[in-house]
Amino acid sequence: MTKKPIGAIRSLDDERDYPICMAYEDKTMDIPENFTTSFQPPYAKQISGNCVAQTIANIMEVMYYNMMGKHEDFSVGFVYGNRDKYEYDGEGMTGRLACNHLVKDGNVKSAVFDNDCEAPGIIRAVNKFKEQFPDWKEFTYVPVSYVRTKKADEVKKFIMRYNIPVLAIVDTQYFYWAGGLHAMALYGWEGDTAIMQNS
Numbered sequence: 001m002t003k004k005p006i007g008a009i010r011s012l013d014d015e016r017d018y019p020i021c022m023a024y025e026d027k028t029m030d031i032p033e034n035f036t037t038s039f040q041p042p043y044a045k046q047i048s049g050n051c052v053a054q055t056i057a058n059i060m061e062v063m064y065y066n067m068m069g070k071h072e073d074f075s076v077g078f079v080y081g082n083r084d085k086y087e088y089d090g091e092g093m094t095g096r097l098a099c100n101h102l103v104k105d106g107n108v109k110s111a112v113f114d115n116d117c118e119a120p121g122i123i124r125a126v127n128k129f130k131e132q133f134p135d136w137k138e139f140t141y142v143p144v145s146y147v148r149t150k151k152a153d154e155v156k157k158f159i160m161r162y163n164i165p166v167l168a169i170v171d172t173q174y175f176y177w178a179g180g181l182h183a184m185a186l187y188g189w190e191g192d193t194a195i196m197q198n199s
Helices: 051-068 076-081 095-105 121-132 152-162
Strands: 166-171 181-190 193-198
Touching: 051 076, 051 095, 051 166, 051 181, 076 095, 076 121, 095 166, 152 166, 152 181
Parallel strands: none
Antiparallel strands: 166 181, 181 193
16 A cells, blocks of 8 residues: 655755855844744645645745735645646645746736646646636746755744745654655744744
């Protein structure tokens, strides 16, 4: 009997990974013991494979709220199904794959594309959406870029400076279930305890 995947796939190290200190200018910033960021309600998640896409859609909603001052739902399915034909077409996805496509293609609001099925069906649905709307990029919102880090201190500085949650790929053995990697939105710290939202 095979175990059903939790949903996140480990991204291998890559020469495009830069230290997160390159993302902010003030390297002497003090980190307060307690702080908070905008917090959106959790998604009702019934399936296992799209935790990376759930988390990224949530982070985009926080970014949109910070810019526009109002909440907007962003598509989970578009992030999850937006893959090139030579990329992995099963359940789950790497954080880097999702971020690369997000920077290249952006995401759309849920009102535009609200399909939340599993791969490979969601991949076919995204491709069909692109075929039906040749000008689909006119609907998209594109983040500027992304950075990657593994150090808690650098993540704290990033969240404090930009007030944006961070995509965290966590090992589920440290939580109440076991079985692999899972994506969560990391919002900050209370003392030494991380504040995470489980998608």
